[in-house]
Amino acid sequence: MIMTKELWEGNAAIAEAAICAGVEAFFGYPITPQTEVLEHFSKRLPEEGRVFLQAESEVASINMVYGAACAGARVMTSSSSPGVSLMQEGISYIACSEVPAVVTNIMRGGPGLGNVQPAQGDYFQAVKSAGHGDYHMIALAASSVQEAIDLMVLAFDLADKYRTVVIFIADGAIGQMMEPAEMPPLRPVRPPEERVAWALTGAKGREHNIITSLYLGAENLEQVNLRLQAKLKKIAANEVRWQEYSTEDADFLLVAFGTVGRICQTVVREARAQGMKVGLVRPITLWPFPSARIAELAGRVKGILTVEMNAGQMVEDVRLAVEGACPVRFYGRMGGVIPLPDDILPELDKLDAGVASGREVQS
């Protein structure tokens, strides 16, 4: 089949990509700026004979996801920042129970009710995991509609492969913008009789399956945690993804993800036009973070500028990766303000001047 590019709105594209990836059920609640995800599913899933349900809350949504995941179905929910906060309890249970699930967060401005403008203030929530206990979600961040499509397919595959929660994050700008993009081929949905062995399908001819996150004995729960940590270590070793631009000869490095990662490609071009050799690392997996690559580049550049649409969250992971090898500076905008190349370029100049004068001390 010849696939062609079509004009897709980000949110609708996310939903359609999930359908192509074989999602069997969606449970969600309306919230701006991701409501179009839910709307698209409400039309398309019944057309495909699959399950769509508008839940009474995000708390219910994530627990419906948990239930369907226990049955061995490919399942997801979608929300935006305040709604994702409500889901943290369920995400923690899913992480401990080791059932696969995909959550998308089309981030908006916070904290609190904030606003419905694009923001990246939920980096900590996604990457450090805001629910209780020791776990991480695989966190995928898109910077274009096409990448959102590709990462949604990957999200389901990783969730299944590692029996874990994958969070796809984008900001409202990517959710709402329209771009030409190509959908992957429509994968067949896994029939219910082919559901995996651990799933709750009825104890016919086998012992009963139990899915729980309760382990009352201290040693038992420690063993579960050790198993989870071993799995996370494996994910960290195998699944780090990022994109680089012009890093080969760079004197200065930008680190930015999502929408800002895309803006920073323009910054690289404009800085180079002005004679400053700038490169960019754009993390695609926010967890696991491309720490090793950033550490490697930190040994070769004069300084790093991290740009985010928040008060400085990912910059902490950059600093952890750099371990003092070079100065790390931060520039961020909040509340839905998108930093533009003209805002970012002077920050590179400040970094340069600081390094040259020795004022840019190590953080």
Added chain:
Amino acid sequence: MTTIEIPADMELVYEYPKSLTEAYMHYCPGCTHGVIHRLVAEVLDELDVREKTIGIAPVGCSVLAYYYFDVDMAEAAHGRAPAMATGLKRVSPDKVVFTYQGDGDLASIGIAEIIYAANRGEMFTTIFVNNAIYGMTGGQMAPTTLPGQKTTSSPTGRDVETAGWPMKVAELLAVLPGSAYITRQAVLDVPGIRRTKKALKLAFQAQLEGLGFSMVEILSTCSTNWHMGPAEALEWAKEHMVPYYPLGDTKVSDGVRALMESK
């Protein structure tokens, strides 16, 4: 369990339910959870659905119910069993799904989830065990604690002026169009236990027939946290709980009515 040959001149009339495991239950002496577990298991056996049944355990005293029912089981977050059951049943419509929940789990923290599941007419069955107290956390005031009832968090007795009134769940869910069969029973004596079993069977049959949401509320006791002997607790429940929580069906849909009449 030891197995014995049944002599040729004898007939097996009573046996351990296949839908129960042989695990020792952790429940306190006098607790009625064991009776209710057994009734649910007998009904699953009689309907021959054990191999296609999936149960959801709550947070509360029956949190470990998944060790006792010999069916596929998941353990929910506190109050969220109806949401989990919804997700599970929607992707497995040919399975029999039930939630087993206590009063704190269902009537307090999970009241939204149960109301919406009932109102959507979700095709699963809820077993709601109401003993008017938080047992697992050590006897605090529950949403169903009676007016004046003393608990560790209502030491002078539940004051309805400040704590509100006990939640009448069977009445609450009965008014929702999606509920097919809602009933309140009690396991406080043998006739009540028999009626409870009959109600449980009807509730599961309603699910199998695709008639909508079904719930059996079961008045129960908590000797430990009521600070009473088991026999005294049964009497206390009859004397104090039954008047506030009247027994009987609060909702029988036309479909369930037809089912009752056909049996």
